[in-house]
Amino acid sequence: MEFGRWIVFLVLNIVIFVGWFGVLNRQAHTVSTRLIIAFTLSTAQILSSMFFLGLPWARLTAVNLALLNGGFSGALLAMSALRQQLLITFADLGRAARDLIAATRGGPVPKILTILTAVVIAWTVFIALIYPPVEWDSLMYHLPAVGHYMQQESITDPPLPMEAYSEHGIDGSVWVNAFPKNIELLFLWATIIPGNDTVVDLVEMIFALIGMVAVYVLAIRLGVAREWAVSAGMLFFLTPIVMAQSRSGLIDLSNSALVLVSLALLFSGTSQRRPSEVVVAGIAMGIVVGSKWSGLLFLPVLLAMLIGQRFYWNYRDRMPKLRQAVNESVLFIGPALIFGSYWYVKNWYLYGNPLWPFRISLLGRQIFSGVLAESVVRGRIFPSQLQGMNVLQMLWTSWRELIIYGYDHDMKLGGLGPFWFILGLPAIFYTLLWMIRRREWAQVLIFLAAAAMLVLHPDNWWTRYTMFIAGLGAIAYAFIRSAGPRPEVARLLDIMLIVMVIYSTIAGLTAGYYQPAKIRALLAKPANLRTSAGVRPEIISRAFDYIAGETAGEPANIAYGSGLDFTYPLWGSALRNRVYYLRPNRLSSWVEKLREKRVRYLLIKKDGPEQVFVDKSPLFRRVYFDRRRGYEVYTFRGIQTEG
């Protein structure tokens, strides 16, 4: 049964991607451009099917998703076959692969980068397959969203805590309903079809690979030689924070990759933009907007770039400016709003605030009410090393990697690696200088847009949010290197590059909980006992392990109390448990809800609001207590009593 679901998952993904790849015009787009377009459209298709099945009604099941997507993509494939495009499509992909291999044989740098990239991909797949999700944010809200949507078969908001911080602790699941969730729907796709979360940590790696192709496409369109354009793509992939996020359940990498896709599609290399590419760039940015609030800042920047480039091109070519600029703006913004706006409209409708739970003020006047000031969250996450610094000082400190831990998926200082600081930064400076001298304003605008997105992001020192600049740095370096500097300089640059990328790749593989001894210990356990708490006991309570062990054989309904940071481990790796948050208003109504949901286990914080009820009622029996973190597990006997 499980093997069959894997086959369905694999075939579905291939059919969806090839379906789109096959219908794209071969004359209009290069193979690499078709790859990023087909990927973006495939993503959009999967998201659309989830909205269709999970929003107006609760029909979001694996079977319905498979039938809907299989049927639609089957029709696309049939269309390609009728136009006799299908075989040509595969021939194109084969030829592109051969060309890629040829490009990586060009010199020592591409060869070494290829080897490192292959090693990192293999390592990432290995780690993702054997490790459970372990990232703070993914256990707190990215993956709990998957759990809730899967059990209720819809993407409507589940009833969850409404306060992020209380005297009892952090209510992590408040963010399930607060944040936009487009990428989480892809995590859901990678979970609901196979029926477990084994490959959920590989979703971001697919985006890393697409980011690589987008960097390649943009480099080629900027005139970089193919060998170096390929190298630029691999340099982006080998950025330590990109490598770390490739094996995570976070959503930052997918957002940066889609920003790169959008940048690549909006600049065609000439003044002629293809409308279809502008639309797909808009879809990519729509997915970003519908995934992260920062997308709301990035979208107007890319729109300004699009308009600026159009005005420059048409001024240069003595053509009317306004009409084409308006047309392209509509083609870009329309799809972006379609794919990005739902989560904000939903929050506005349900909670009276598109950015709930934050209070939103403008010029000292509150526009939207909420339960949380943004400064409270910022105060909790802001690193002490950056206190009192201005933006430039913060970026300098982060980029020179004054890091207090190893490379990690959410490291606060560093992550872009030595390549960015030593070669990427000066390369951007020199490339920009060259472009300005040549009055290549359309190209300059790409880098200015990236700089504007960087500056506008309130946490721009946190490299996980600005990974797209690593792609621009790699392109700028490839731009300079492919120009053919003096041989002695080129040799020295190559040696520096190879040394620093080998170093940062090794450093990127060695994060604390991926040490070989830990991997060996994990491999010695059966798959269902490789738990998040087992890997990161310093942040995750063993109480989760207790429940996972008790429900491994027979799934159960579980309720959790207030002040719990993580909830995802409660579902178990096959997501067979059902998990609920039941607001503790009165003992009788709370017990009634526990009965109604047929809850068997209850996880609460000691001294949390549920503690009083549990102490008063004979229906609860404590079966596990994590003294260190203050977590208690109770069994609820209300169902048996009733029976």
Add this chain to the structure above:
Amino acid sequence: MRSTHFAEYRPKADNIQLLEERVEKVSSRGFLAAAIVLCMIYAATPRPILYEDIVKWLSQVIR
């Protein structure tokens, strides 16, 4: 250096011209000097825990 064999990958004609002219424009020595200075700053920044992790990881792999 650049393969233009396949039309699929061929950069636009005006970009080829730009690329060739770029050889004259980019000061490769200035770029190298900037990179070396930044390399020294980077190398001088302390990262004890990262280095410890690397050594631990490598020793576990080799053992």
